[in-house]
Amino acid sequence: MPKGLQTIGFDADDTLWQNESFYRLTQERFAELLADYTDRDHLYDRLLEAEKRNLGHYGFGIKGFMLSMIETAIEVTDQAVPASVIAELLAAGQDMLAHPVHLLPHAEDAVRALAETHTIVLITKGDLLDQERKLAQSGLGDFFDGVEIVSNKTQATYQTTFARYGDGPDRAMMIGNSLKSDVIPALEAGAWGVYIPHGLTWELEHAEPPEGFDRYREMTDLGEVVDLLRTVES
Template structure:
């Protein structure tokens, strides 16, 4: 095991299964519904500003996203948005909450390979009910030794999780598609941070790669994760 690594945490959305692409599809629908009131680029900028502003109120996930769409629709139409449009935005959100899970390539194989040798954790943020639904539908639940659904991901939160479920952050690794949420705060806590880009990343999750950090690694996909861990040994 690399430097006494005992615990590996995995992000969920866009690391183990598809997520952001459904937000993008709904944003396109949002732009279509409000095409008579604002240009797509302006509308998306206003929506992103609303999402950022509302994170402290609604947290991460579909419900906060839908409320931000409704708020933006009210703003850009100067409170003239038709009730039918609000109804369609709500329906779009319900579709997102009911969308079947699509596992990403190599997700199950990587976890099954590592589970016999390490404590495997799921560490994800977002709406509790939605994340529980996705985990249940993914078929991966039995492979995790612990599941943590948190409101945010910080160094302190990672330190606490790896202390409760493992042997501390210095003997842990976090794997995810978000530099801002999955990798950088895990590195700050003292863990390894493995970045697995998804290709579609929410604007508020962008960050510069922490290349100077000795425990930072980047992989093209999860297929290479077991090999990386062997190479670190």
């Protein structure tokens, strides 16, 4: 075990496998179904407002997204939305829940390599059953020493998780595509925070790059993670 880092945390959605792209495709279908009632931009604004309101009720994930679409459809049509549209929205959500997992470039190689030298933990938020399904289909499950599916990611989340699977945040690193959820709270906990931009990021996950943290790094993709660790631990 290297003297430096002991535990490496990985985000799941849009870090190890594609996720947001499926939301965007479903959202486009949503706009087509409601095109006779409102324009696309207004619909997307109303949907985002509904998602914000509903996070405390439904949490993160596809099921909350489905319910927010249905709620928005009812609102923008003044409760006149056809049952056939509701049925199509439900079918779209069910398709998302059954969609095959597509690993991102270098994901398997990175996880496999780090599993040989470090304790690695999957730290993800979202629907429990859906996240378990994706992990099982990804083929990566056996590499992880622990899996934490949480309702939200906060400084306390990383303090607790890195203490459970190692010596605490001081000897830990979190890797993910969300500055807001994966990087900033991990840095605040005292861990390294590594940002890998995905290109498609949900509006509610946007945040400004952190300043004043010596342990902040940014990578292009997971293919750079082994070299980064060599630099950090040298």
